[in-house]
Amino acid sequence: MTTLFTGARVHGSPATSLAVAGGLLTWLGHDYPGQATTTVDLAGALVTPAFVDAHVHATAAGLLRTGLDLTAATSLTDVLDAVRDRVAAAPAEPVWGHGWDETAWPDNRPPTRAELDAAAGDTPVYLSRVDVHSALASTALVELAPAARTAPGWSPDGPLTRDAHHHVRGAARAGLSAEQRHAAQRAFLTHAASRGVASVHECGGPDIAGREDFDELLALDSPVEVVGYWGERGPCPPGARGLAGDLFVDGALGSRTAALHAPYTDAPHTSGARYLDAEQIAAHLVACTEAGRQAGFHVIGDAAVAEVVAGFRRAEKVVGEQALAGSRHRLEHLEMITAEQADELARLGVVASVQPLFDAAWGGREGMYAQRLGARAAALNPFATLAAAGLTLAFGSDAPVTPVDPWATVDAAVHHRTPGSGIDEAAAFAAHTRGGRIAAGQDWTGDLTPGAPATFAVWRERRCVRLVRDGTTMFEVS
Template identity: 70%
Template sequence: MTTLYTGGRIHGGDLGGGLGGAATALAVEDGVITWVGTTADAPPAAATVELAGALVAPAFVDAHVHATSAGLLRTGLDLTGAGSLGDVLDAVRDRVRAEPGVLATGHGWDETRWPENRPPTRAELDAVAGATPVYLTRVDAHSALVSTALVDLAPATLTAAGWSDERPLTRDAHHHVRGAARDSITAEARRAAQLSFLRHAASMGVACVHECGGPDLAGAEDFRELLARSGPLPRVVGYWGAFGARPPGARGLAGDLLVDGALGSRTAALREPYADAPETTGARYLDAERIAEHLVACSEAGVQAGFHVIGDDAVGAVVAGFRLAEKVVGEQALGAVRHRLEHLEMITEEQAAELARFRVVASVQPRFDAEWGGRDGMYAQRLGADRAAGLNPLAMLAASGLTLAFGSDAPITPVDPWATVRAAVEHRTPGAGLTFDDAFAAHTAGGWVAAGETGGTLEAGAPATFAVWRGETCVRTVLDGDTIYRGESEGAE
């Protein structure tokens, strides 16, 4: 059956020139676009959708999400707006009073924006939590505030790397308490969180998300359930951040396979110490040899490999790992499967050019710069303003030949594709931003390339995957011809 979308402004992927365009209609049959042109020349159709002047453009792809965690943020404690240490303690106190003894989860606190410039101690958290387990991740999700009641559920935490009596937990200690918190979440709550997140993504014009799962994140059961979801929802491309066997349905052994941590939690691996903590250079979890082994194994199996990499020491280890892997499998085999690197915030022009030679995909998050860049942001606090100015060099990455794929890293930043595009264009470091067209392409076609698929254009023969917009409000999202979201304000059908 042919469906005709008519009376809109159809854009094939190049949105420059103020979002103008000549095409006003497109026809869809069996999930494929069969025709694009003017309404007057439209072919006959069994069904018609009147667009009433709305913009139709390729749907967005969010190339890095954590679906269940992002969904839980919608039902747990959203601490992204907390303006002080006291705000966090008040939120925990209120939740514990409402649901005593039930795990209280939350996310998004950022002490660098508070007048105290420090997070609560465990004693302060225990004073309001009592016997209720509490798990509150920092905005970068690489450290967490936890109550003693939660630590008691994960006794291995006490002897693990990253343990502290006073400070937020990091490294292995964080993994242990995260596992205990995860085990306390019911299967029903987990499934509801997934569904809530996916429906929200569809309402934002997102037709595909790349889930970055792993054994130390949401776990294998969560990953299987997410990939098995069906119905009018965005497509989920799953990446499993681990070595060894690839779970059924996983696109690759990639995503958040950690080479290091995050700058906000001071676990990103640096060549020089943190400016605000000169006693540490962060944490590097993998060396070049282990990185190379994974690249070789995945290249030989024809499977995408990939790593979470942020700090300049970690980037150096990854580049060295690619060089070692090249000696084993060669440049062609190494580049054939388009290995991925997530975040890639501290990278030189020479390193970018070398990674481009191996056809690496840079899965990056422009809103990191919008949130924490600039001469007075968190990056500048952690690194000093001069060092921070070189972070997230989007223009340089694109010029090097790397394929860019944009994501939110939800729940780290919200799923809001237009805000992501703006952040890429309006980079806080002069000269580091992209053109509008390049930023839009990175959030549409780039995501499909990153997953080894085609998409991101609206032309005859292309998948019928697009979103319909009135301003920046999505009124319909279509995936392979099927409507996965329809807003109340959309025109007649």
């Protein structure tokens, strides 16, 4: 059976029609020479390779859609009102919320635990900050995770970070039923398909969503391909592409847990937190390289980047440049990096999995980066520097941290809020299509050529109206 799509504007090609059979793109051109079983007139719509989101957290992103969405909150009062309304509507259910960001609020602070308790009563409430590296927890939830009170990152009345956060997040996860998890996963993956995304890289880990959630997600019948990365040192779970993704070297700038050489401008008492040193980083790289696995790390602050570079140097001495470079190890976020460091990582074949919407959300002279770092903020997310060094760029959203919005992501990479740090549109588009497939070690890079998998998105005014994956329509606007 052959489906012929006509009336198209095909990205990167003069063709106006394309034929699909057996899951493959069999022909591109103008006048199809064969017989089609079905003909679909696209009426001038744009056909592009489908996008790849190289960094997501599917269940958490789905819970943003099915749980309490705080991304639009403009004050701590908005957060407390939302919690109060949710508890009143479903008094027997724990509350899982996400997305608050105090940096633009009039109060410039999140609610205290006492304020949260006044709104929540006896209901366990977990509210992750937009970067998911700290969270507000009600007393009822803390009582379900008593180890949080003596763990690093504990605060008696403010947001929890580090291990304390992991403890309360684990207790909050335990309050979710399998049905809630599955519903969240399906909601997110369906949403990704509606945005023209045919493949997502799930960055799982023991402190993120847990092994059970990871295994369930990889087994799910999904409208999009799920490439799994497990963020832990040790055995690689079945089905995982590698031991990479959010294997934390440090935290996040918004929660002041990214590891810095110098203290935070707005919190001089801290320089963040580092969770792995160069020796541990090197050992993981060596083990994965020798096992033929992809390794990777979450790394944001300049002190953490320096530790990672030192780890790569150590690993190179053990396995050699060729083996290390051939493994295509990944670094997630990589926000504070120098040109010299970029050159060294490029030589070692590193893939930079980065999120341009971070700059759109928090860059600029008045943004969160500037609040946290002062003048250092101008050097963040230097996509032009990474590209010039020869690093493979793979774009993602880090959903639920920023939305799955591929065209906005491309725009953010082009129109960087620091002049000179952006890249051109062709390079940005490639980073969000080809880059993600290269990052996952796939032989096919998503190009629309005869003989390749028939995976593409159809657009009207940058709105996805159809997603085809391996010849099957996975999403269509009716």
